[in-house]
Amino acid sequence: VTTTISPKQQALAAIAELIGDAGIVALDDGERYLVDHRSLYRGRPALIVRPASTAEVADVVKLCNGAGLKVVPQGGNTGYCGGATPDTGGDAVLLSLERLRGVREVDPVGYTMTVEAGVVLAEVQRHAEAADMLFPLSLGSEGSCQIGGNLATNAGGTAVLRFGNARELVLGLEVVLADGTVWNGLRALRKDNAGYDLKQLFLGAEGTLGIITAAVLKLFPKPRARETALVAVADVDAACRLLALARRESADAVTSFEYLPRFALDLVCRHIEGAVDPFTERHRHYALIELSTAASAARLDEQLRSLLEQGLEAGWVIDAAVAQSEAQRGRLWRLRESVPEAQRAEGGSFKHDVSVPPARLAEFLTRGLAAVAAAAPEARACVYGHIGDGNLHFNFLAPPGQALKDFFASHGERVSDAVLGLAAGLGGSVCAEHGVGQLKRPLLTRYLDPVSLRLMRQMKAALDPNDTLNPGKVVPPPVP
């Protein structure tokens, strides 16, 4: 009697052998790898591996690619779109980058840092700060998300207005390609036109074209002064005008400009311990504004005062609460940062992560709310976010007493059609900062133009002809 071992089984055995016990997670112990952050998906991989080096990542990918196995890379598993969760087919290797935790170099002359993919974002920030510099990427999940995942998803966050998305914070990458080849693009150069800028292929591609194992990051001078204010504004249009003025008045020191409606502030004050509305009067719209600078001789306080005075005169600003201490600053930021948690406490939200050109924001909000009010009059709008980037989280809660799932099972499609169709019609994006993953792949088929889809498929076919890397993510399948 001969037992036949398939090529896939052989490859899995070779991987287990190669990586060793410390790098293998038993599927039964793998809950935190198998289920995504929002509990939308549960993957069923053949194996969970945690390689300890770039060379080990390369070996795993090579073995998988040769045997017809798939590879699903995973960072901190904090994504919103199931981009790091394998399907249930059982022929994927879930590859966690969490053991690649080296900080290879911090360069205070060149303002760069070279880190491995598994370093947690907050850790990157701390290393920069320890060297009197700033790594400006900042998001809610920074305590657990990993820099490799941030780069693979081109993460946004609250400082995009001044410093750009994750893509713009990278000078070089090291990447494991679909056949297991290591591409060493770890250059720390501000100017390099020696051929195509290959790192761009992998930034934001969510592991479908290559697996990022290390990166050279751009650093900036550490801010020495900061001014933070919660400003009651007349409406979203007023907020946008105030932003344009703020950029001008402050030498582009506006690092954050976030929008909150009354409803979101109420939710936060209701559900988050210690959260208090800093105004005595109730207003309808708020902007959280932060200016910061590394200059020693700056006059940020004067700039903010002048900005608010001009805003008052123009009728854009109604009232303002300016933080007088780091503690007060923390409390203002908490009002903004607690919105997701407050939504969860209220029963969860039906989310849309959309962006439009800033000049269309007011129109987008007005028309979007009207369209949803027509499609689902009882839905409660909680629209907030990074107004400075034209990026609103266009979320809706179920009516009080109704379960989110039930309500949006019947109303969700019409609501989404209204919001996403309008965003696309205004020249916007239906996936602004949270990426595509598996959740939003159908949106691309619907809202992206055929030429873009064709280009994406051409790139995928060219760089990963066997569809080894993160299959079923980002790139929509050809229409049959």
Added chain:
Amino acid sequence: VTTTISPKQQALAAIAELIGDAGIVALDDGERYLVDHRSLYRGRPALIVRPASTAEVADVVKLCNGAGLKVVPQGGNTGYCGGATPDTGGDAVLLSLERLRGVREVDPVGYTMTVEAGVVLAEVQRHAEAADMLFPLSLGSEGSCQIGGNLATNAGGTAVLRFGNARELVLGLEVVLADGTVWNGLRALRKDNAGYDLKQLFLGAEGTLGIITAAVLKLFPKPRARETALVAVADVDAACRLLALARRESADAVTSFEYLPRFALDLVCRHIEGAVDPFTERHRHYALIELSTAASAARLDEQLRSLLEQGLEAGWVIDAAVAQSEAQRGRLWRLRESVPEAQRAEGGSFKHDVSVPPARLAEFLTRGLAAVAAAAPEARACVYGHIGDGNLHFNFLAPPGQALKDFFASHGERVSDAVLGLAAGLGGSVCAEHGVGQLKRPLLTRYLDPVSLRLMRQMKAALDPNDTLNPGKVVPPPVP
């Protein structure tokens, strides 16, 4: 008797018919299209066409791609590497974008401008300024280079330190693909993760993957204050330390940080009318520093003074000439900007456009000069440039009385090997800001790693399988 008309001839006739007389340049009148800026190449195309719209560009490309003709796009024809000059095979259509001159939109709320490829860079700058904003890309040829060419070559210039290369100044593109399809990626979004960031494919690809016909550009608040100084520094290492300090002291308001050696200043003072060394003593090294800000309440003068005082104390700064008026500022900048002209007046220079990580600059300069002194002791070094980006123009002049061509015919290879080999060895680039074109394609074969070359060829094959677009440029042919 039947006359056979080949498919190529048919396509050429169809293009001539389609574009009309106003869009065709007779080869005999085409000198300025046929010869590159440095007179290194003379192309022999089948036709010179000047389409008047994106649709016409698309039609031309479609006809060429179908008939086996090549398309060589050309902007202002100011490139240094022959990237816009066809070969002498006679089966290329030279496609000038100069009639695509529309400024489609200026958006003061979103800080963006949508322009067509043929708009001259200085014109883009003027449109931004007229709307009280800044388009920061700035280069010597800005009066004649076109924005499409700037984006296709990912141009650098003197403001990269603060604002990035051309690539980083783009939000969206419109591109004609190799088969004549128009890709409309003209989005004005700060956050858009709906699939791969396709515009990155075309930025810096020098027209080999698609022809840029229009772009959405990022604008910035217009500077209101500026401080400019020519600083005599102890050496290049001191200059680098001063730069790191300047970034910290000035809230990253350092927009330019340029290096000049004594030799370059002498050349300029000798050949350029009105150029005067502002110092009474002769120094060996100079940095031209400019701080600028859009802030109304900034204290740039204080910041500069503090910077120079600290630099003096540290021994990095020896003396400084601070511009007290716009006229003085112009004179200081002229010393830097006239170096290329002064080199030409002295008989021309043998050029290398290289970059290294800023922390390696001093080492690069010392070792590079020593290596060249060993290889060609009589060569006169004129090394200057964008020290803030790690980008030096590592140029050499022939000994007095000897012709550039003659001298470097015998010494050039050893000099280049020394400079480029050292740059590559220090983690640098052999094509920093001037691109690759046809001139530097052999350098990529020699200095780029095989994985990068493979990725470039895969992209070219995927997006332009017939090698229709700008053949013979950028992508090295496979090794036989």
